[in-house]
Amino acid sequence: xxxxxxxxxxxxxxxxxxxxxxxxxxxxxxxxxxxxxxxxxxxxxxxxxxxxxxxxxxxxxxxxxxxxxxxxxxxxxxxxxxxxxxxxxxxxxxxxxxxxxxxxxxxxxxxxxxxxxxxxxxxxxxxxxxxxxxxxxxxxxxxxxxxxxxxxxxxxxxxxxxxxxxxxxxxxxxxxxxxxxxxxxxxxxxxxxxxxxxxxxxxxxxxxxxxxxxxxxxxxxxxxxxxxxxxxxxxxxxxxxxxxxxxxxxxxxxxxxxxxxxxxxxxxxxxxxxxxxxxxxxxxxxxxxxxxxxxxxxxxxxxxxxxxxxxxxxxxxxxxxxxxxxxxxxxxxxxxxxxxxxxxxxxxxxxxxxxxxxxxxxxxxxxxxxxxxxxxxxxxxxxxxxxxxxxxxxxxxxxxxxxxxxxxxxxxxxxx
Amino acid sequence: xxxxxxxxxxxxxxxxxxxxxxxxxxxxxxxxxxxxxxxxxxxxxxxxxxxxxxxxxxxxxxxxxxxxxxxxxxxxxxxxxxxxxxxxxxxxxxxxxxxxxxxxxxxxxxxxxxxxxxxxxxxxxxxxxxxxxxxxxxxxxxxxxxxxxxxxxxxxxxxxxxxxxxxxxxxxxxxxxxxxxxxxxxxxxxxxxxxxxxxxxxxxxxxxxxxxxxxxxxxxxxxxxxxxxxxxxxxxxxxxxxxxxxxxxxxxxxxxxxxxxxxxxxxxxxxxxxxxxxxxxxxxxxxxxxxxxxxxxxxxxxxxxxxxxxxxxxxxxxxxxxxxxxxxxxxxxxxxxxxxxxxxxxxxxxxxxxxxxxxxxxxxxxxxxxxxxxxxxxxxxxxxxxxxxxxxxxxxxxxxxxxxxxxxxxxxxxxxxxxxxxxxxxxxxxxxxxxxxxxxxxxxxxxxxxxxxxxxxxxxxxxxx
Numbered sequence: 080x081x082x083x084x085x086x087x088x089x090x091x092x093x094x095x096x097x098x099x100x101x102x103x104x105x106x107x108x109x110x111x112x113x114x115x116x117x118x119x120x121x122x123x124x125x126x127x128x129x130x131x132x133x134x135x136x137x138x139x140x141x142x143x144x145x146x147x148x149x150x151x152x153x154x155x156x157x158x159x160x161x162x163x164x165x166x167x168x169x170x171x172x173x174x175x176x177x178x179x180x181x182x183x184x185x186x187x188x189x190x191x192x193x194x195x196x197x198x199x200x201x202x203x204x205x206x207x208x209x210x211x212x213x214x215x216x217x218x219x220x221x222x223x224x225x226x227x228x229x230x231x232x233x234x235x236x237x238x239x240x241x242x243x244x245x246x247x248x249x250x251x252x253x254x255x256x257x258x259x260x261x262x263x264x265x266x267x268x269x270x271x272x273x274x275x276x277x278x279x280x281x282x283x284x285x286x287x288x289x290x291x292x293x294x295x296x297x298x299x300x301x302x303x304x305x306x307x308x309x310x311x312x313x314x315x316x317x318x319x320x321x322x323x324x325x326x327x328x329x330x331x332x333x334x335x336x337x338x339x340x341x342x343x344x345x346x347x348x349x350x351x352x353x354x355x356x357x358x359x360x361x362x363x364x365x366x367x368x369x370x371x372x373x374x375x376x377x378x379x380x381x382x383x384x385x386x387x388x389x390x391x392x393x394x395x396x397x398x399x400x401x402x403x404x405x406x407x408x409x410x411x412x413x414x415x416x417x418x419x420x421x422x423x424x425x426x427x428x429x430x431x432x433x434x435x436x437x438x439x440x441x442x443x444x445x446x447x448x449x450x451x452x453x454x455x456x457x458x459x460x461x462x463x464x465x466x467x468x469x470x471x472x473x474x475x476x477x478x479x480x481x482x483x484x485x486x487x488x489x490x491x492x493x494x495x
Numbered sequence: 496x497x498x499x500x501x502x503x504x505x506x507x508x509x510x511x512x513x514x515x516x517x518x519x520x521x522x523x524x525x526x527x528x529x530x531x532x533x534x535x536x537x538x539x540x541x542x543x544x545x546x547x548x549x550x551x552x553x554x555x556x557x558x559x560x561x562x563x564x565x566x567x568x569x570x571x572x573x574x575x576x577x578x579x580x581x582x583x584x585x586x587x588x589x590x591x592x593x594x595x596x597x598x599x600x601x602x603x604x605x606x607x608x609x610x611x612x613x614x615x616x617x618x619x620x621x622x623x624x625x626x627x628x629x630x631x632x633x634x635x636x637x638x639x640x641x642x643x644x645x646x647x648x649x650x651x652x653x654x655x656x657x658x659x660x661x662x663x664x665x666x667x668x669x670x671x672x673x674x675x676x677x678x679x680x681x682x683x684x685x686x687x688x689x690x691x692x693x694x695x696x697x698x699x700x701x702x703x704x705x706x707x708x709x710x711x712x713x714x715x716x717x718x719x720x721x722x723x724x725x726x727x728x729x730x731x732x733x734x735x736x737x738x739x740x741x742x743x744x745x746x747x748x749x750x751x752x753x754x755x756x757x758x759x760x761x762x763x764x765x766x767x768x769x770x771x772x773x774x775x776x777x778x779x780x781x782x783x784x785x786x787x788x789x790x791x792x793x794x795x796x797x798x799x800x801x802x803x804x805x806x807x808x809x810x811x812x813x814x815x816x817x818x819x820x821x822x823x824x825x826x827x828x829x830x831x832x833x834x835x836x837x838x839x840x841x842x843x844x845x846x847x848x849x850x851x852x853x854x855x856x857x858x859x860x861x862x863x864x865x866x867x868x869x870x871x872x873x874x875x876x877x878x879x880x881x882x883x884x885x886x887x888x889x890x891x892x893x894x895x896x897x898x899x900x901x902x903x904x905x906x907x908x909x910x911x912x913x914x915x916x917x918x919x920x921x922x923x924x925x926x927x928x929x930x931x932x933x934x935x936x937x938x939x940x941x942x943x944x945x946x947x948x949x950x951x952x953x954x955x956x957x958x959x960x
Contacts, residue, residue, distance in 0.1 A: 119897050120937075129940070167893035169886070169900065182900065186889035205934035208806045210730075210791070212782040215810070217919060217954065220939060227940025234943055236954070297784060303918070303952045332805070336898070336932060339735040347803050 084165055084181060084188050088113040090392055091179055091192035093170050093337070096125020097378040098369025098385030099198035100153040100162075101139075105389025107160040111396060114162050115190070117181070119169040123157075124150025125200060126223065127378050131230035132254045138379040147230065149378070173197075173341035177364035194392050197352065197360070197367040198385060199337060201374045203248070204330035206299070211327075213298030218305040218324040222252040225326055229259045237324030241308050242266040242288075243296055245273040246329035246468065248375075250282050256326075263288050264322050267310060269295040274329070274468050299325055331374030338371070348411065348418035349373045355425045356433040356475055357400050358388045366392055372420050373438065376470065384434075391432040400432065401425045407478060409437065412452070412487035417442045417467070419488060424478055436472040439488065441465040447492040449473075453482055463490060504684050505531040505668070506862065508696035510675050510710055512539030514651075515838050516702035517658040518570075518846035520667050522854045523700075527865035530667035531696060532659065533689060535674035535706075537951050538921035539914075540655055543704040544842065546729065546780065546812020548756050548769060550743055551585070551647040552844040555610035555618065556592075556753070561821045562852070564613055567841055569848030574649070577847075581657040582874040583650065584761045584881050590646035590743035591626055593637060593797070599747040600638045606747065607641055618643050632739045632798050646743050650761045651843055652924040653875045656914060658846070663913045664871040670694075671917065672951075675703075678714045680830050685714075698831045698862050700853060705777040705815045707823075707836035715827060720817040720836055725752075726780050727769025727840075728811040730790045733932050736765035736804040744797060753840065755790065757797050761879045762899070762927060764807060767794035773816075780811035807898075807932045814839045824849065826856040833857065876905060878927055895945070896938045898931020903945070910949055917951035 089111050092099045095118030106114045116123060127135055130146030137143060140152055157164060165183075172180030177192040203221040218237050220228070228234045238261055242252055245268040256263055266283050271293050273280040283290040293313035300307045300319075307321045333351040344353035344361035351372045358366045368388035369381035376384075394400070406425040411418065417440040439449075444467065450460030451473075458479060465471050478486060507523045509516045512534035523530045536542070551574060554567035578585055594600040603620070610618045619642040626640040627633055663669060670691060678687040678699070687694040703710040708718040737759045746754035752771035759765055767790045787809055795801045816839040817823060823836035833856055835849060842849075858864055877883050885891045885902045892903035909916065909925040916922040919929075919942070928942055929935040935942075943954040 119894060121893065169894045169897060171886070171900065182886040182891075182894060184891055184893045186891065187887040202933045202936045205807075205932070205936070207731075207809045207934055208932075210782075210784050210787040210806065210809060212784045212787070214779060214781060217952070221934070221936045223933075223936040224939035227937075228943055231940045232944050234940075236943075298781065334933075336733065336735070339733075 083185055084168060084183050084190060085113070085115060085163070086189065087191045088115045089192065089396065090114050090194045090196060091177070091190055092116045092196045092198060094118065094125070094198035094200055095123030095164060095166070096198060096200050096369065097127065097153060097382040099196065100157045101382040101385035102196050102198065102368060102389035102392070103157050103162040104160045105386045106393050107162055109390060109393030111393050116157065116162055116164045117168045117170055118164060118166045121167050123154045123164050123166055129223070129226040129230045130251060131226070131258060132251065135378055139382050170337060173337055173343060173365065175342055175362055193364070193396060195365045196388055196392060197338060197365060197371055198369045199334040199371045201331040201370040202334050203328060204332055206325070206327045209327070209330070211296055211299060213300055213309070214302070216299065216301030216305045217303055218301070219299060220324065220326055222248050222255070222326060222328045225252060226255050229255050235259050235261060237261065237305070239264045239322050240324030240326050241296070241320065241322045242326045242328060244268065244328035244330065245275055245280070247275045247279060249328040250275055250279045252326050252328050253282055253286060253288065257286060264320060265289045265291055267291045267294040267296060269293070296325065331370070333371045333374055335371060346418060346422050349420055351420065353423070354421045355403055355406070355423045356421045357391045357425070358421070358434065359400065359403055363403050373418065373440070387434060394432045401427060405483065407482055407484065407486045410485045410487045413490040415441050415443060415445045415490040415492065416488055424475065426481060433475055435475055437475060439471040439473060441467050441471065443467055445490055445492060447490055450489050450491065451477070452487050452489060453479070453484065460491065503695065505529050505694070505696040507698045507700060507857070508533060508685065508687060508694055509700045509702055511702040511704050512659065512669070513542055513544035513702060513704045514540070514655040514842050514846045515704070515835055515849055517655040517662070518850040519700055519702055519835065519853050520662040521658040522850035523857070524662040524665040524667045525867055525870050526854055527867055528862065530662055531694060532662070532667060532669045533673045533675055533687070533694065534669070534671045535690070537672050537917045539659060539671070540652060540924060543813055543815050544651070544655060546727065546810045547651050547840070547843055548729070548758065548766065549648060549651040549760055549843065550756070550758065551649045552841055553615050553643060553645050554613050555615040555643050556606060556748060557613060557841070558820060559609060559612045562824060563822050563841060563845065566822065566845035566848035566852055568614065569851055570845040573847040573851070574654070580872045581661065582877060582882065583654055583657055584879040586648035586759065586761050586881065588646065588648050588741060588743050588759065590643040590745050591621070591630065591640045592643065592745045592747060593626070593633070594639045594747055595636060596638070602747050603639055603641055610643065615643065615645070617645065630740050630742055632800050634797060634799055648743065648759060648761050649843070650879060653878060654843065655846070656925065657873065657875045660873045660875070660914050661871065664873050665867060669913065675710060675713065680832065685831065698833070698857055698860065700833045700835060702835045704838070705813055707815060707834065711834055711836070715830065715832060719825070719834070720819060720823045722777065723816050723818065724774050724777050724813040725816045725839070726772040726774055726811055726813055728782060728786050728790065729766050729768030729809065730787055730794065730806055731760070731808040731810070732765040732767070732801065733805045733807045734763045736801060737763050739765060739798045739800050755793050757794055761881070763880055767791065769812070777813065780813045782809055782811050805932060808930060808934065822849070824852060826860055831860055876908065895941050896928040896931065898933050899927040901926050901928045906942070906945055910946065919946070919950065919952070919954055922946065922950070
C-alpha cells in the first residue's frame with residue numbers, strides 16, 4: 080500500500096471477509112465511485128483464509144473451493160472491480176455520521192465516509208468466557224487460532240487434543256487436525272446431541288475419534304502445556320483424560336466490540352446491531368451485514384447478505400430509503416424465541432432494496448406454531464419445528480404494511 | 496550475563512522476582528549496591544505477583560500502627576513521586592466502601608475512624624442516594640457508603656517491570672531459571688548454591704513470596720512463619736463494562752479478607768474478585784467454574800447492568816499469607832540476611848515502601864549506601880489508554896493483537912532488551928497480547944510466528960520438528 084489511507088470516501092466497509100468484499104463489489108457495480116474496505120489483518124478474505132478445507136464458493140463462484148482459494152477469489156474480484164482494499168488498518172472508533180477513527184501502520188488517522196457498512200464477523204467464545212476451570216497452560220486454542228497456526232504458519236501446536244463442541248466449525252477443526260497429523264483423543268459435547276447437521280456428524284466415526292455426548296470440560300490441567308482435562312460425565316461424575324491440548328470450538332459471538340463501544344444501538348439478544356430491513360443501524364449513516372448481525376451463518380450466506388447491503392447502500396446514496404423510525408419493532412413474546420434480525424421494519428416494507436427474510440432463532444428445540452400479533456390481535460400463525468442452532472426465516476411480506484408500533488412474535492408449543 | 500560471574504561477590508542477592516523483589520533490587524541498585532536477582536522461574540512475576548487486583552491502596556483499612564500500613568503509605572507516596580519518570584500509569588479512580596446490609600452499615604463508622612487514625616483524612620461519608628448519584632449503575636439496595644478519594648488504579652505488571660529494569664540499567668544482574676537450593680554465610684559473604692551454580696553476596700534478601708519460609712529454612716535452618724497460600728480468583732469483563740463504574744467498589748471487609756472488589760483496570764476492563772480460599776499448594780491456583788460463576792453473580796448484584804457484559808478473561812492468584820496478620824520483615828543478626836515475608840495482598844501498593852524499609856535494615860546490618868549521583872531512569876512503554884499508545888503513532892508496523900491494540904513494534908520492542916520474556920505469559924504481561932476478549936482467536940498464529948525460536952517455552956512445536 081504505497082499511498083496513505085484516504086481521508087474521505089463514499090462508502091467505507093469495516094471488515095474484508097465474504098460479506099464486506101461482496102458488498103464492495105456490488106457497490107462498485109452499482110456505480111459508486113470510492114469504496115474502501117478496511118481490513119485489520121495483513122490480508123483480506125476473512126475467516127475462510129485460514130479454513131484450508133472444502134467446501135466454499137458454490138453460491139459465489141459455482142464451484143467447490145478450499146477456504147483460502149475462495150478468499151483469494153473474493154479479493155481478486157473486489158480488486159478487479161476497483162475496490163480500494165486497505166489492509167493492516169484497524170478501525171478504532173465509530174463516530175456519528177460515518178466518521179471513523181483508524182489505526183494504520185503510519186499511526187492514527189480519520190476517515191469520513193458518506194455511508195459505513197459494518198462487516199466485522201464473529202469470533203468463537205473463549206475458554207475464559209465459558210468459565211472453564213483449572214489451570215492456564217499453553218495449548219488451549221479456538222478453532223480460529225488452530226487454523227491460523229496450521230494453515231498460515233504450518234505449525235503443529237499439539238498432537239493429542241480434546242475437541243470441545245460439535246458445531247460445523249468443530250468438524251472443521253477435525254479436518255484441520257487431520258491435515259497436520261493431529262489425532263484428537265475425544266470430541267466432547269455438553270448437550271445430548273450433535274449440533275451440526277448430518278452428514279458432518281459421521282466424521283468422528285470416520286476418523287475414529289470417540290464422540291462423548293452429555294459431557295463437558297470442568298477443568299484444564301498443565302503448567303506450560305496441557306497435560307489433561309477433567310470431563311464431567313453424563314452421570315455427573317468426573318473423569319480425567321490425558322491430552323496435550325484443548326480446542327475450544329464454536330459458540331460464536333458477533334465481533335461487536337467496536338459497535339458496543341460506539342453510539343450505535345445494540346440488540347442484546349442477537350449480540351449484533353439493531354437494524355431495519357435495509358441493514359441500517361440506529362445512525363442511518365451506518366449499515367451492517369454478515370455474521371456481525373448474528374452468530375453464525377456460512378460464508379455463502381454472509382456473502383449474499385453483503386451483496387444485498389451493497390446494493391441497498393448504492394440505492395440510498397442516490398435516493399434515500401424510507402424514514403428509519405416509521406415502522407414496526409419486532410419483539411420476542413416467548414422465551415422460546417431468542418431474537419429476530421432485522422429488529423425493526425421501516426415502511427414501505429416492500430421496498431425492492433429490502434431483505435426479503437426475517438431471521439429468527441429459538442432458544443431450545445421447539446415444536447408447535449409460530450405466530451405474529453400486533454396490539455393483541457393475532458395476524459397469523461404457522462407450523463414450527465425448530466432447533467436453536469438452525470436459522471428460521473419469515474418473509475418480510477408476512478408483516479402488515481403501514482402498521483406502526485410493536486409486532487410480537489410468539490410460539491404456541493405442542494403439548495408433549 | 497555471558498561472563499562467568501561466579502567469582503564475583505555481589506553486595507546484595509535478592510531472592511525472588513516478584514513485585515517486592517523488583518522494588519528491593521531497584522532500591523539497592525539506586526543506593527549504589529551491586530545487585531543480583533535470583534528468580535527460580537523462567538520469568539519474573541510468576542508467583543504471587545501474577546494475579547492481583549491492581550489497586551494502589553492508601554492504607555485506609557490497614558491495621559493501625561502496623562508495618563504493613565507504614566510500607567503502604569511510603570510505597571504509595573513514592574509511586575506517585577516516580578511514576579511519571581518511569582512512564583507508569585495512574586487512574587485516579589477513588590474508592591467507595593459499600594454497605595449492603597444493616598450489619599455492614601453499622602461497621603462503616605468504625606472503618607472511617609480507622610481510616611482517619613491511619614492518616615487518611617479526606618474520606619467522605621455518603622448516603623445511599625449520594626453514592627448512587629456518583630455511581631448510578633449501583634444496585635438500588637445500597638444502604639450507605641463512604642468515599643476514599645485517593646485509592647487509585649495502576650498496572651500490576653509495568654510497575655515491577657519498571658523497578659527491575661531500572662535496577663538492571665543501574666548495574667543489577669538478573670538470573671532467571673535460577674533456584675536457590677542452599678547457602679552458607681562465612682561471616683563476610685554468603686555462598687549461595689543455586690540450580691545454575693554458585694553465587695556470592697555480602698547480603699541476602701529473601702523476597703521469595705510463596706516460598707519465603709522454604710528459602711528461610713534452606714538458608715537459616717529455621718522458619719519464623721509458615722506460608723498459607725490464599726487463592727484469589729478473578730473474572731475480567733470486556734471493555735464496554737468499564738463504563739459501569741468509575742470508582743473502585745469495595746465491600747465492608749471481613750476478618751480474613753478485603754472481600755470481593757469490583758473495579759475498572761488500568762487497561763479499561765472491569766474486574767470482579769478475588770475469592771479468598773486457603774490451600775496447601777504453593778504453585779497451582781486452580782480456576783473453579785462454580786466460584787467464577789459466583790463472582791459473576793456477585794458482580795451483577797452490585798452492578799446489575801453487568802449481566803449483559805461479556806467475560807474477557809479469568810485468572811487466579813495466590814497470596815503468600817502466613818499465620819500472622821502483619822508482614823514478616825526482619826533482619827537476622829550476625830547473618831547479613833533479611834527476610835521479607837508474608838506480604839499477603841498489599842504488595843503492589845507497599846513494594847516501594849518495603850524496599851526503603853529493607854534498605855534501612857541493611858544499613859543497620861552494616862551494608863554501606865552510596866546513592867548513585869545520576870541514576871538511569873528507563874521509560875516503560877505506555878500500555879494503558881491514559882498514555883500515548885503505539886497504535887496512534889507512526890511506524891508502528893500494524894496491529895497484531897486487535898482486542899488490545901498491540902502493535903508489531905511493541906511486541907518486537909518487548910522481545911528485546913535485558914528483561915525480554917522467555918515465555919508467552921511473560922510477553923503477555925509486557926505487552927497485553929492475547930489478553931483481550933478473543934483470547935488469541937486472531938493473533939495466536941502471528942504471535943507464534945513472531946516469537947519462533949525466541950522463547951524458552953515455544954508457543955508451538957513446528958510442523959517439521
